[in-house]
Amino acid sequence: MTLTDTTEVARSSAENMHYMPAQLTIPYTLTPGQATGIFIAELVNKRLLGSRHGDEIIVPAQDFSGSTGEPASGFVEVAPVGEVQAFTTNAKGTLGLVLIDGTTTPFLHKLVGFEPGSLEIGTRVAAIWSESPTGNSVLDLAGFGPIGEAGTFEPKSDPEGLAEPIEQIDYTMTLDFKHAYGAYYGTLFDGVETGRRIRGSKCSKCRRVLLPPRAVCDSCFAPATEWADVADTGTIQASSVVHIEFLGQRKQPPYVYAEIVLDGASTRLIHIVGDVDAERAKTAAAPGARVRAVWSDQHTGSLGDIEHFELIEE
Amino acid sequence: MVNSAQTVLSPSWPDRQHIDLISEAVVRVLKGTGIRIDDVDFVIDSGSDFLDGRSISNCGFLGAMGAHHKEESRVEEDGLWALTYGANKIAAGSASVGLIIAYSKPSESIVSNFWADMLEPFTQRPIGLDHESAAALYGQRYLARAGLVADDLQAVSRRAYRLAVSNAGVDLDAVPDDEAFWSEEVSSPLRRADFARPVDGAVAILLASPDVADQITARPVWITGMGSAIDQHFIAAREPDSLPAATAAAKSALRMAGTDSAKDYDLVELSGASTVGELMVAEAIGLAEPYSAIELYRNETASLNPSGGALPADVIMATGLVRVHEASSRLAGRTDSGDIGASSALVHGTGGFSMQNHCVVTMEVAS
Numbered sequence: 001m002t003l004t005d006t007t008e009v010a011r012s013s014a015e016n017m018h019y020m021p022a023q024l025t026i027p028y029t030l031t032p033g034q035a036t037g038i039f040i041a042e043l044v045n046k047r048l049l050g051s052r053h054g055d056e057i058i059v060p061a062q063d064f065s066g067s068t069g070e071p072a073s074g075f076v077e078v079a080p081v082g083e084v085q086a087f088t089t090n091a092k093g094t095l096g097l098v099l100i101d102g103t104t105t106p107f108l109h110k111l112v113g114f115e116p117g118s119l120e121i122g123t124r125v126a127a128i129w130s131e132s133p134t135g136n137s138v139l140d141l142a143g144f145g146p147i148g149e150a151g152t153f154e155p156k157s158d159p160e161g162l163a164e165p166i167e168q169i170d171y172t173m174t175l176d177f178k179h180a181y182g183a184y185y186g187t188l189f190d191g192v193e194t195g196r197r198i199r200g201s202k203c204s205k206c207r208r209v210l211l212p213p214r215a216v217c218d219s220c221f222a223p224a225t226e227w228a229d230v231a232d233t234g235t236i237q238a239s240s241v242v243h244i245e246f247l248g249q250r251k252q253p254p255y256v257y258a259e260i261v262l263d264g265a266s267t268r269l270i271h272i273v274g275d276v277d278a279e280r281a282k283t284a285a286a287p288g289a290r291v292r293a294v295w296s297d298q299h300t301g302s303l304g305d306i307e308h309f310e311l312i313e314e
Numbered sequence: 315m316v317n318s319a320q321t322v323l324s325p326s327w328p329d330r331q332h333i334d335l336i337s338e339a340v341v342r343v344l345k346g347t348g349i350r351i352d353d354v355d356f357v358i359d360s361g362s363d364f365l366d367g368r369s370i371s372n373c374g375f376l377g378a379m380g381a382h383h384k385e386e387s388r389v390e391e392d393g394l395w396a397l398t399y400g401a402n403k404i405a406a407g408s409a410s411v412g413l414i415i416a417y418s419k420p421s422e423s424i425v426s427n428f429w430a431d432m433l434e435p436f437t438q439r440p441i442g443l444d445h446e447s448a449a450a451l452y453g454q455r456y457l458a459r460a461g462l463v464a465d466d467l468q469a470v471s472r473r474a475y476r477l478a479v480s481n482a483g484v485d486l487d488a489v490p491d492d493e494a495f496w497s498e499e500v501s502s503p504l505r506r507a508d509f510a511r512p513v514d515g516a517v518a519i520l521l522a523s524p525d526v527a528d529q530i531t532a533r534p535v536w537i538t539g540m541g542s543a544i545d546q547h548f549i550a551a552r553e554p555d556s557l558p559a560a561t562a563a564a565k566s567a568l569r570m571a572g573t574d575s576a577k578d579y580d581l582v583e584l585s586g587a588s589t590v591g592e593l594m595v596a597e598a599i600g601l602a603e604p605y606s607a608i609e610l611y612r613n614e615t616a617s618l619n620p621s622g623g624a625l626p627a628d629v630i631m632a633t634g635l636v637r638v639h640e641a642s643s644r645l646a647g648r649t650d651s652g653d654i655g656a657s658s659a660l661v662h663g664t665g666g667f668s669m670q671n672h673c674v675v676t677m678e679v680a681s
């Protein structure tokens with residue numbers, strides 16, 4: 001079957017709006033540095049530290065003033081009490097800008113323990129310390145609550161016995177996605193799922209068959225709206241035996257990765273060549289070797305439905 | 315600027331990939347100009363790996379951008395910065411035709427994570443700060459200082475949605491009639507209607523040196539001024555109810571253009587991440603006195619955001635460049651809607667967490 005009409009391509013996808021869910025989890029070892037490292041380390045001691053920069057006193061302590069660039073001339077210990085300058089409440093709770101007594105820049109943190117409607121601009125608040133501090137989080141200070149009996153004092157310069165800065169904070173960033181296949185990938189994956197049929201799109205100018213199919217040829221920037229069937233057999237153009245282990249790896253090394261040009265396609269597909277010993281792969285899966293798709297029992301509608309490629313031994 | 319084009323901006327393009335949106339904008343921007351992709355010397359694009367869900371995402375989009383075997387560079391900032399990058403390349407004489415592209419599909423990810431992941435991770439991110447609470451902290455202080463209440467902000471948001479309904483480039487059939495949208499607090503004191511609505515889309519601008527531009531169109535839009543500036547990162551340490559970085563960006567652009575005031579421009583397109591953000595931008599660039607920009611909206615100002623602006627259609631990373639498309643289309647007479655006889659325009663874009671960065675570009679046509 002050949003389609004030359006783009007509107008028909010679009011229609012076929014509208015019936016099958018496929019998404020690929022994806023999650024990226026990226027681990028980090030974050031370095032808070034001197035001022036932030038000491039600021040966080042001192043929270044378990046229930047001490048709130050600011051930094052002095054000329055006339056400015058900033059809480060949380062900073063190495064440099066964000067306003068003037070002035071380096072800190074030293075730490076100051078401040079009373080863990082202050083006044084609310086602004087606040088906002090959402091489904092997760094309330095955040096507020098608290099101007100700690102004796103400082104010049106407000107401190108943004110959670111506001112907790114207030115009756116609805118009791119919080120106002122100007123409300124006096126005091127620190128609420130975590131009951132289960134971890135020693136490496138700003139949440140060792142749980143937030144600020146009603147002032148109660150808490151007293152205040154003038155900022156104390158150069159406090160003694162400061163903790164060593166936290167050197168490292170482990171953090172994992174997790175990002176969730178829902179990627180749309182679109183008309184072209186959607187048609188390919190529908191065919192793979194239901195009939196083990198692989199289709200590319202043919203460039204109207206250079207006549208190359210692009211796999212995965214796309215609307216515009218990468219090289220010519222010409223439309224590629226014609227479908228072309230591609231076989232599940234092909235030729236290796238390059239291969240590599242992977243020995244290293246890395247994060248997110250789906251297969252235990254060693255395994256063989258190859259760039260394969262499927263019969264009828266003009267572009268390379270990267271996939272795994274299975275059922276071949278790593279040592280033997282160096283010659284057997286070399287450029288020019290012929291391979292055939294081994295389809296899995298799963299019908300997920302992705303190129304993962306190809307378990308791997310196997311060598312077609314002469 | 316010799317041509318511009320965009321896809322429809324829609325809350326969701328479930329049946330199209332990034333590459334489909336990008337190639338539509340690029341095909342359309344070249345159409346009718348006589349410029350073929352081979353004539354394009356360089357491509358500068360704008361997008362975000364975090365939104366796209368892949369690292370160095372532009373590498374996978376090069377074919378759709380027509381950047382094959384060309385100089386290509388990516389700006390991880392609103393597309394308006396990409397425009398200034400490209401304009402500088404041409405002004406420096408190293409190229410004559412450039413393609414500027416910006417795109418995003420925020421519908422594929424979780425927008426609040428995208429913004430929160432920009433934050434300093436030690437003292438701001440763990441407490442649950444997000445872009446809406448940051449805008450709301452500005453909001454509470456701005457409203458108090460300006461003597462306004464949250465309901466007053468509907469002068470900004472309702473106008474924006476009304477204009478977007480008549481903007482064929484925005485996928486919006488009617489002004490939302492959902493009461494909660496307008497009245498229910500999302501992050502007090504702001505409501506859903508006060509926050510820019512994320513949309514998917516792509517936009518492309520074709521830049522050319524003067525000799526080439528004159529061959530392509532009788533009405534090229536000339537870039538006359540450019541400026542950008544950045545505020546400090548910590549939201550707590552920024553000014554409580556104003557945007558000095560937007561002021562600095564506008565000053566720099568106006569100085570380059572040789573004009574005195576943003577009021578000298580026939581048309582102004584602003585990017586506000588929130589209603590309060592849009593008011594603060596209008597004041598920062600000099601369209602209104604501090605804390606009085608609401609009057610621009612109460613007394614219909616036809617020259618301000620006739621497209622509806624960013625509130626009903628925030629193509630995160632592309633919103634500022636969409637403003638250029640809107641403004642330059644009107645100046646060049648390429649749009650049939652809202653021709654207000656303008657011959658000069660000022661465009662503003664923003665980026666970073668809670669409008670930390672600002673960029674201003676001025677432009678004109680021979681009248």
Ligand SMILES: [Zn+2]
Binds near residue numbers: 207221
């Ligand atoms: Zn081609």
